[in-house]
Structures are given as C-alpha cells and as structure tokens.
Amino acid sequence: MLQKDEVIYIEKIEGTRALTIYSHIGKRAPVHCTGVGKVILAYQSENEIDRILSSVTLESFTEYTMTNITDFKNHLKSIREKGYAIDDEEIELGLKCIAAPIFNHQGNVIASISCAAPKMRFGEERIPEVIMEIKRAASEISICLGYKDDNDRIETSPECF
Template identity: 45%
Template sequence: MSQVQSVERTLSILESLAKFPEGLSVTQLAKEMDLAKSTTHRLLNTLSTKGYVEKNEHSGHYQLGIQCLVIASSLLNNLDIRKVAKESLQKLAETSGEVVHLCVCDSNEAVYIDKVESEHTLRMYSQIGRRAYMHCTGVGKALLSGFTEQEVNQLVEEKGLPKFTETTITEQDKLQKELNTIREKGFAIDEQEHESGIRCIAAPVFDHDGMVVAAISIAGPADRVTKERVNGELAKEIVIQSKTISKKLGYMK
C-alpha cells in the first residue's frame, strides 16, 4: 500500500463514519469502503490511537473520536466571515448589478463589514464600519430573525423603533410578524424602510451551531430593484449564496 493510498483510505474511513453517527462495525466499514477487513482494522487502530476514532464497547461499532471535534472547532473558530463570504458577495454583485453588503450584529446594531460596489453609481447610507438600526434595514431584519422573542424585546427597549420613512416598521407586533415571515421564506426585504427610494433584499448566514452570525444583502434604487426582481431572481440568488456561505461555516441543514 503506497503512502498516498493509505492516506486516502484513512480519510475515506473518517468520511464514511461521519455519515453514520451511530457508528459502524469493522465488517460494515470494510464493505462500505470495499476493503479487506484486515486492512480496515489496521487503519482503524491507527486512528483510534490518535483519537480520531473511538470504539463503542457496548455495540462494538467505531465512531468519530473527540480529536475530530478538536480539529473542526479550531477551523470553525478561526474562519474569517469576510474571507468565507467574499466569493459569494462577488457573484451576487455580478448577477444583480447592484451593491452587495455583508453585515454582523454588534450591540444590537447592524454593522457593515464588507461591501461590493454596484456597476452603477449609487449614493446610499452604507459604508464599511458604519452602523444601522436593525428594525428598518434588510440586513438588520435578517440578523433579527435569529433573535429570541426576549432578545427582540430587549432591543426594542434599548433602541426603540424610530421612524425613518413612511414604510418603517414602528410597532413591535408588526416587527415580530415580519421576523416570522423572514424565518419561513429565508430572506428579508427592506421596502424603502430606511432610505426612501432604496429597496433591499437580505438573507441570514448561519454558523455550525445553527446561529445567525451575519447577513448578506443586495440593494439599489427602487426603480431598478423592483418588487418583481426582489421576489423573483434576487430572492433566489441571495438564498443560494447565503446557504453557500453557511455551509462553508459548517451549517449542515
């Protein structure tokens, strides 16, 4: 067995065990990988010694070991959301022709941490490092969709729901209904709620624990970012890219 083949088989064992949380016996794993039982057993012994695989003494099945979690946690904890999201932001900007944002929540405010400019000249509120209210922006509402009812109550108490335009949501019960809709559809719409003449669609980004850790958005003039576009092509594209980024962060749903 060559060294490369050995590594490949070892990784295949880990990938196979990842598909079966309840574990597999040596015989089952050998059949799954189309390997000799003796070869499979030898590789499992090496992985067990290093902590990447452990044997359940009751069932006799082999399962992923704690060392896999240590490696995964180290990777996930060191992921830079901006680097992870960069390719998706570029794709959204190219397909939509509009400005694209990446935001996170900090102190109950949406903070713009990355931006890809539109192919058109567009003056709007957003710039990297700037903060915005969450109840009246697409990214803010996408982030809020990950809040519990108690957390939303705290935000309203702390920040209030100030009115910016005629379409700003200023009542908490309406905001809560809006968040329920966002959770169902997978995206949020800013119907000129923060800036008159600017329409936005946003979607939440999830981490490996299923927590909303960021939001991405597409924004532009209401006459170009029409309701038809928002509920059609743009909704489809932004949901695809939010899922892509979430998957890179370890979200498995």
C-alpha cells in the same frame, strides 16, 4: 453583523453603475428598518428579540418604517418563515434591499448578506431572481462556516474563501 443592538457592515462590494448606495465598512444601522438587521433579528431567540426591542427605539426614517412593536414582531415571524427580509424604503426613500441570513456551524445566525439598489432597479419581475441569488449566496457562506442542514450533514461545500 449584530453589534450592540445595531447592525454593522463588515464587507461591501460596489456595483458598477453610476448610481450607487452609500454605505461603508464599519457603518452602523438600525436593526428594525434594514434588510440585514431585520433578517438577523428574526432568527434570534424570543428573549433576545424582546431584549433588543426594549433597548432600541423603533425610530421612523420614512413613512414605510415599522414603529409598532406588535406589527414588527409579526413581521419577524414572516421573515423566519420565508428565509429572507426585504427593506422596501424603510430606512431611505428610493432604496430597496433584500437580505438573507448567514448561519454558523452551530446553526445560529451570525450575519446576513444583502443586495441593495435604487428601487427603480428592483422591478417586481426581478425580485424573485434576487431573492433566489441572495439566499443561494447566504447558503454557500453558511456552508463554508460549517453549517449543517436539517439532516445533520454538511452539504457539498462550495469553494470557500
């Protein structure tokens, strides 16, 4: 979720492999170089994006971190068009993350969901499958929160929490 111009992790499910990603509930991270942060920011109003970007520093964490505001805003537009974000070693070398937005009953993005793994586990052949599954999970959560589709009707609800 977005809190004080950063993302804060509110839930985490650990993988079963020996090599895992270090994060924990309550951890804060920058919005500009994390999949979860970028996808939440991409769906904010232009005024809110400008406000947040004027209050944060686009700090470089790796050679892949975007630090140019114009390029970053173009990247946010691309995220909105695709419906997901990828963090490809932007906050930490060797880490890849795919994130999708979670909408509330008013159609506002209030959170995001992601799958993060060591880059070696995210071969190009797996990316489309992970994108599809993350978007599906985000959609199911959104529906449970009362999100309606473009035709102003509630989709068939999955079993909600």
